[in-house]
Amino acid sequence: MTTITTRTVEYPADNLTMTGHLALPAGTGLRPAVLIGPEGTGLSDVERRRAEALAELGYVALAFDLHGGRYLADPEDMLARCMPLLADPDRMRAIGHAALDVLWAEPRADRARTAAIGYGTGGAIALELGRDGVDLRAIGTVNALTTGRPGEAARIRCPVWAGVGSQDPIMPPAQREAFAEEMQAAGVDWRVVVYGGALHAFHHPTVGHTVRPGVGHHPRHARRAWHDVVALLAECLLPERPSGTD
Template sequence: MTTTVTTRTVTYPADGLTMTGHLALPTGTGRRPAVLIGPEGMGPSDIERRRAEALAGLGYVALAFDLHGGRYLDDPEEMLARCLPLLAAPDRMRDIGHAALDVLLAEPRTDPGRVAAIGYGTGGAIALELGRAGVDLRAIGTVNGLTTGRPGEAARIRCPVWAGVGSEDPIMSAAQRDAYAAEMRAGDVDWRLVTYGGALHAFHHPPVDHATPPGVGHHPRHARRAWRDILDLLAECLPVTGAG
């Protein structure tokens, strides 16, 4: 299915900032399933905005949400200085995710009973925290965001969870992947973990014209595969059916 897409910028408060999101809507007037899209630690870029538009083209309402009050942090030190404390604060991550989710649910085109959350890096960690908070989601997908939560909270996840990671990712190390898998098993979650051989951290993200931390690199073939895997997850758990 391919539909005409319309977009608009939305602003909303979260984390003491005025966040700027990118909302993409499919053609029509009826309610549609919806997807929340979280960005890498730098913040939303054209990557996430294009993902939202691609999903709208498939019939979803999609919102690429913000992390840094409308800023894109292309200085790795500044990005880490903001994201590392955030990743260590589950309730703060949940607040950012809930604020964006409220915007998505307030959109009249959104079917509130059919919502998924996907994300990359920090945005993927936020998607997972929404699941651990017990939010009613149909699916969670995370690339490079294999954080572990507080003991016992994975049992609150109500939907299938898909995760993708590069085998050579020094940030999402083998030990981190093992800890994540143990948490999912302990919570009796319907989970999948795909390890993309030879890929580094942020392998889905095309090359950028600013400095990147060590261990970060684009892998075009696996980037395409990870996107297809996310689309398969949505097709399984959040199918677009009927006219809009």
């Protein structure tokens, strides 16, 4: 197995001290960079492992924090924190930019080959970075077909991939259609993959605490969604490799 290194990084955002998880691939050269946003419950070992899996594939990966080091297992606590956040694009962008600054501060992270992926609230933040005109090479989201302020999707400068469960009550067909219409009107290179029979957060392993109705793990589609995300990153980050990189 490829040897990777990890470290915890602290940084300020949203009037909190955030605690992210940075994973670096083997070697010393410049590598493509990936920002990873967690579900609304917050950064957990699930996202940390995904950052490490991407590092094993050769990416510099940062799983960022949403709640100042807290994991909001109680659904009501999560909603109280996330609903105002999701209603405030500028606040989401500020959280995303703070994490992106940390990722780009890593000397091995290639600013010119950076992607943002995310799940739920973290995916909404990835999309808002795109709508803010950040020079990303790809955006990938699961459970986050959120729409933005009128006209701002035209600032997205990269392909957008979005995955959603067909039975997700939080991202129902009307929301999927609104997202598709926004992306199409903006001229974005976009794709939506609907995973048949899957609920909200289908990608996330079963947790030992109460979850909202309509949330459930779907192991087969979880594997497929991860493969789709990895394929997106390979397509958008790996073809053009500057000379002198490993």
